[in-house]
Amino acid sequence: MLEFTLVKHPDDIRVKLNEFNPLTTTWIVSDLKSKQEIQQQCIEKYGFYSDEAILRVSDFWKMWMRRLAPSTQIVSSEFIRVLISQFIESYGHVYSIQAHEAKTLYKYVSDLAPLLLHPHSFEVLIDWIEEKETKPQWSKWIAISQGCLDYIAQEHNCIESAWIVSYLQKLALEKIVWPKKLVFDLGSQMTSLEMGLLNTLARDNQIEIIVPDPEWKNKFHFILNTYKDYSGFAATTASQHTDASKKLSAQNFIRFNSEINEIKFITTKIRGWIEAGVKPENILVLSPRIEDYWPILNFHLEAEGIHTQKDLVSSLISLGVIQRWLSTIHAQTKNVTWSKLEMSYASYAEDNKFQFEKFKAAFTELLDDGDLARLLAAKELFYQKINLDEKLKRDQFLVAMLQSWITVDPGLEHKKLLQGVIKDFIQQTVDVRLRLSDWLTLLSSRLAKKEIKVEQTAKSGVQVLPINSAQVLDATHRLWVGLDESGLKGKQTSLIPLSDIEELKKTFDLALDYPEESHADFNLRWYAMADCKEQHFTCAHVSTTGEPLTTSLYFLENNKKPQAVDYPATLVDIRQQKFNPDQHKDLEKKLNLETMAHPIEISNFNFKSLAPTDIESYDQCSFKFLARKGFRLQQYDVLGLEIDPRQKGTLIHDLFKFIVQDKNYLTIGEKEISAHLEKERVARNLFPFLDVFWGPHKEKLIAIGLKFIAAEKARLSAFTSVRHKTEETIQVFYDLVKFEFTQTEPAGPHFLIRGRLDRLDVDENTKQGMVIDYKSTKTSASNFYDKWVDNSEFQLLIYSLAVEQMFGVTNVGAIYYFYKTLEQKHGYLVDENNVFKDYVKFSKKTLIKPEAQTDLYASFQTKMKEIFTNIEQKTYAVKPADRKFCEKCEWIGTCRVKNLK
Ligand code: SF4
Known part of the structure; x- marks a missing residue:
């Protein structure tokens, strides 16, 4: 009945x-x-x-x-999706359906399941379509969906839980x-x-x-x-109810300018009620978007010491052991990615101590498992142990997964967790033959869906729930929160138009579900009628993420013009107001220390030997110097199909050395360059067994070498008395008492400066010299000489002074050699009786008088005195001389410059 x-x-x-x-x-x-x-x-x-x-x-x-x-299994929707892909793979040609339509097919199968699982509906439906003058667009999906549903329910004997009621019909x-x-x-x-x-x-x-x-x-x-x-x-x-038409008071509908204010109001309201003697469990906070509100609301309630009844849950996939397990599985396939490899390799860190930066440089560009060969330990652990294309039954898959589990949890400390995962997986799938990649996707999606309780709720706390859970809850005080349209409006979820659903229902009594009107909106209106002592309805104009929100119809029906309300400060507000100036000072001190915005002394480091680039770094920003020289931080270039820039620079310098030494440019050609490069490749272990990648790089280097030879031959054939020194080690002391460079080691405090000079050309007859520094192209760090001191470009000046003392050369000029364009105009040469005057096309700007050189040296010496004195005092700060130095600084992610105004 x-x-x-x-x-x-x-x-x-x-x-x-x-x-x-x-x-x-x-x-x-x-x-x-x-x-x-x-x-x-x-x-x-x-x-x-x-x-x-x-x-x-x-x-x-x-x-x-x-x-x-009993023989029909209820499986997860993810498994059904995989079966649908399998159906397309097997029967796609019969139904003219392609793999990319799998998602649409799943939707149609789900929408039509109530009809197609009914014993007689299919024929009725086909007749109805036949009789229609204009065939509905979705009609072509009926036969495909029926075929697919038969494949799932009859061939594989399973359905998803959303189809149970449809299935029961038959x-x-x-x-x-x-x-x-x-x-x-x-x-x-x-x-x-x-x-x-x-x-x-x-x-x-x-x-x-x-x-x-x-x-x-x-x-x-x-x-x-x-x-x-x-x-x-x-x-x-x-039933008869006298209060059935009772209106809600407009005053209880309150709108705030932002969700933060709304949350603060709710917090103070709850606190007020509890202080007035209301038990927390008699207070309900309900919202159609409760999860959006929860993080900030929880923060404020916790600050007030108010307990809530809301479980803290987390998905299984976020657990460390599960992450390591999945990463290990992926690292053992050809689909290995850097992030998965990093996580799984870390599981074996005890046995494989490999510096993280080097590991990162080796594998950031990981194209496939072949790249694992860059580190033997990684290759042995992971190389191609799992073939994702192989098809296997579920139980075979589970055996392989258990083997991987043993590698991450050898002591089976998380046995219960594993048992739960396996049990759930068996319940939600059937034992069919699938590609390993499909099984893995299924496993990951199950792990993402399964939740575990991280924190149990307090039994006596405020109840925090979505609106749809408020059906029979007893509460004397209620707060309805977040009543804007975004959470309350209904969704059109069906692919079948409403008019067709209505017609099918009226004509044949065929049961298709109506598209969704908003259940949340209905429930809000319905449950809000329930008797209670006090309740408020709130919404906001702007969300916590700054999105504008539209006030819901329900809210406006009850109060078209909500008035602003006053409410007391929350404890968080009070704490912020109590923030006194002294605390502020302490904080400032701490921040200064942490950000190193002002110089601080670090006396542990005692640098006595410096390279010219160290001096340049210090002048640009003392933290930049400290990071590399003091903390010994180092950035490794990423290994990949390209030669890393540092290695490429060394190769080119080396090639130029080979070309210039003994004036080889006069005699050698492509053959000699090629042989030289092959020698270097072996010595540097570049692209072993990968000729296909080395080939293009070699060709590029040969082209650079030939261009360089042609230029040097044409330029230097007239300079028969010029000899070349290449890759010379330069060494000079800086006397901290006399504040000068010297070749003799001073007795008092001093620094040793060592570096490698790319090239020094010396005229045998006059002993005049030319210092040369190779650069690929002009950059902001290779200016005309008059900008060198201001721009922290000291290298050429240090070398010029040093070679005078070391090799007895005079009238030294210095110049950058941009080898891509073969330009040499950024530098200087004292033009009086200088044999190098016609050596390159010096411009008026670069040919200078002796007085100009004296001025240049004087300002350089002043700068050196300041820098060496500061280094000696061991004070450092995150303080770039110019913000432009930060743009290309490798420590931009390490220092706190972004936190400084
Ligand atoms: S990014 Fe700027 S402030 Fe930071 S270390 Fe580099 S130069 Fe200094």
Whole structure:
């Protein structure tokens, strides 16, 4: 017998619940929270409840599915998606469907399942389509969906849980005989399919359906239509409620300029209620977007010391051991990626101590598992142990996964976790033959869905819930939060147009679910009618992320012009206000120390030997110098298909040395360059066994070498008395008493400066010299000589002074040699009687008088005195001489310059 009880007010359901006897009746609800709440009420009233006395509707249907079709397995939607891809792979050519349409097919199969799983609907549907003048666009998907559904349900004997009610239509429902009266209290969640089944079950069972019947029911045509369609089959009784048309007070609808203010209001409201004696468990915070609010709300409530009843959960995939497990599996395939390799390699860190920076440089550019050969230990651990293209049965897959697990958890410390994962995986899949990559995707998605409780909730805290869970909750004080359109508006989820759904329903009584009207909106209106002492409804203009929010219709129906409200400060506000100036000073001191915004002394480092580039670094920013020289930080260039820039620079310098020494440029050509490069390749272990990658690099280097030879030959043939020194080690002392460069080691405090000079050309007859520094192209660090001192370019000046003392050369000029363009005009030469005057095309700017050189040296010496004195004082700061130096600085991610104004 089917019986409808129309309830005008949600409190009428509470009255019915008070009469509920678990011995004679089974109460069926839509959500877990309501089920737990009714169980609690039973314990309080009767001291017990039996398992079948209170059920979730999904569990009720699942139970009958298991009893009536025990061999059909209920699997996860992810597994169904994989089966759909398999279906396309096997039958795609029959149905003219391609792999990229798998997602659309899944949607159609899900939407049409209520029809296609019905024993007679397919024929009816086809006839209906045939008779239509204009065929609906979706009609071509009917036969494909039917074929796909047969493949899943008949060939593989499984369905997904969302299709259970559809599937039950074709089973022997007459076998469902329930010993007690069944009360279905599903509110807005009752689907038309379920209503159809209940109508059938009512022949042999006593079924009462609680139907919400509020005065405003016409606003929700589709949600309540489900009940209306079957009202003719049932005896109907209606409850009377005097408060059914009571209006809510407009004052209780409050709008804030931002969600932060809304949260602060909620916090102070809860605190006020608790201070006035309200028990926290009698306070409810409800929202259609509760997870958006929760992190900030939780922060404020915690600051106030207010407990809440909200579990802290985390997905299994976020656990360390699971992450290492998945990374190890991926690292053993050809699909290995840098992030997976890094994580899995770290699992074996005890045995494989390899400096992280070097490991990163070796594998950041990881194209496939072949690159693992860059580190023997990584190759031995991971190289090609798993072939993703191989097809295998589920149990074979699980065996392989267990073997990987043993590598990350050899002592089986997390055995229970593993057992849970395997059990869930077996329940949610069937033992078919799939590609290993598909099994892996399934495993990852299951791990992402499964949750574990990280923190148990307090039993006596404020209840924080989504609106749809507020069905039977008892609370004297309620806060309805986040009532903007984004959380309350309904979604169009069906691919089948509403007009077709209505027509099919009216003409054939075929059960397709209506597209979704907003359940949250319905439930908000319905549950908010329930009696309580005090409740407030809030929303905001702007979200915490700065998105504008549209106020919901429900809110505006109750208050078109909400007024601003005053509310007391939260404890977080009070703490911030109490932030006194002294604390501020302490903080400033700490920040200064942490950011190194002002010089601090680090006396541990005692640098006595410096390279010219160290002196340049120090002048640009003393932290830059400290990072490399003091902390010995080092950045390794990434290994990949390209030669790293540092290695490439060394190769080219080496090539130029080979060309210039002994004036080889006069005699050698491509053959000699090629032989030289091959020698270097072996010596530097470049691209071993990878000729295909080395080839293009070699060709480029040969081209550079030949161009360089041609230029040097043409330029230097007239300079027969010029000799070349290449890659010479330059050494000079800086006397900290006399503040000068000297070749003799001073007795007092001093620094040793050592470096390698690219090239020194000396005229044998006049002993005049030319210092040359190779650069690929002009950059901001290779200016005309008059900018050198200001731009921290000291190298050429240091070498010029040093070679005078070391080799007795005079009238030294210095110049950058840009080898890509073969230009040599950024430098200087004292033009008086200088044999190098015609050596390159010096411009007016670079040919200088002796006085100009004296001025240059003088300003350089002043700068050196300042720098060496500061280095000696051992003070350092994150303080670039110019922000332009930060642009290309390798420590930009390490120092705190971004935190400084
Ligand atoms: S990024 Fe700027 S402030 Fe930081 S170390 Fe480099 S030069 Fe100094």
